[in-house]
Amino acid sequence: MSKLVTKITDRDVDFSQWYTDVCKEADLVAYSSVKGSMIIRPYGYAIWENIQKILDREFKKTGHENVQMPMFIPESLLNVEKEHVKGFAPEVAWVTYGGEEKLEERMCVRPTSEVLFCEHYKNIIHSYRDLPKLYNQWCTIVRWEKTTRPFLRSREILWQEGHTMHRTSEEAKAETLRMLKIYEKFQRECLALPVLVGRKTEKEKFAGAEETYTLEAMMYDGVALQNGTSHYFGDHFAKAFGIQFLDEDNTLKTPYQTSWGVTTRMIGGIIMTHGDNHGLVLPPKIAPIKVIFIPIGTDEKVLNTIEKIASTLKEEITYKIDDSDKSPGFKFAAAEVKGIPIRVEVGLRDLEKDEVVLVRRDTLEKKSVKISEVQTEIEKLLETIQKDMYERALKRRDEMIYDVKDYETLKDYAQNKAGFMKINWCGDMACEDQIKEETGLKSRCIIEDEEVSGPCVVCGKEATKRIYVGKQY
């Protein structure tokens, strides 16, 4: 049991290296000669496809339509909203040549598509009858990051961005929260990721937004991963772009806007929340292969039994039969590094008792099951694994949230404890800056459901908000 997987660095020894090892050994990504732009390998992409399938269905159910927008943004178009351009200018990639010819006006590769959608919305929104417009696109964007890591921070990002326009601010605000809830539910139920959901502070909000809501997950090492955002823009962009519609009362009005997005970064979140020293551990709902059958020996009876069991499984329970001529031990390890939720071992020894062995990946527990009951046992076990993975992650996260009352303790914890700290805050950006500068902790989100009383941990003035702070990826 000691050195089953020698290729993966111990998670508690070097978490960063462990993460990189899992990404490679589970065959999720590969590198190319393009810095920070990973190759997502078939197994990694299959996870993304499952994520896409589920989310896309939710988007459609809530009335959204998919579109495809241009990849390039002319500089003048990017410059229309000044907060927005200020936020993104440092990290956009520019196209300056078309073939041999220098372009009259350079274009950036979209870092996000607000301006493209706005330009288009200006042309298609004329009446209140044209609202709401609920568009989404699945695409890649480019942000010229200096430090890159697979899934967590890349220069080319695979994501989904929803952009909507509404008749009233209330409706737009409701949309912002509606999509936030869809993300939250998806991450909890499908990815088994507990997330803190809340509003970003002024300092941390999206360039050009009025409100930014975030989903903050905590990784195994206590570091935060921002796993999605939903923004309410008010009418800033709409005004900047001159988007207007004639309302029922025959007056010209400006519509209200939202945008929301999640990326393949969620896959990084799954790895860093659930993975262990054997490799990846995938939540059943998004695992490309949910069950792997491993025959012990080559006896025909064994293979026939496997075929028979596999054929009784429901269509959504995707499976694979590993009938390669590797040794069983090799196959066990290979299935584990890939995080396949259930392994079924079948050998003559089992067949004599009319049984097979089920092994769950999350706990590595084994149990023998009568062949007549395998089908229902697998169904039940997949649900149990999904539930247990969430419960474990939730418990662990909650244990790593600390209620901190004074600044000295905050500084101490920032150095010596991994996790999030809950603090009282006066609302002044200067205090937020000071925390960041002196402790490296950034505000994650505002806590809405706790009563505020007592002094700000930094300046001692009466606190107006409770916030989570933590280090982030």
Place this chain on the structure above:
RNA sequence: CGAGAAGUAGCACAAUUUGGUAGUGCACUACAUUUGGGAUGUAGGGGUUGCAGGUUCAAAUCCUGUCUUCUCGACCA
């Protein structure tokens, strides 16, 4: 972007200090024997040493530049 480390077969590394026929293990291919936690034997295949220049009779090895990866920091919806 700053500091540090690395790049030699798919992977892990040796040969670099002292320039002189590019090697080992795993993986891969074929056959045989195996199969309940990374099997064994035999026989094979695979390389412009990241890339581009330079020095030299001769460069994986020395010099310059560049690209990529990793770690830490800065930056980062």
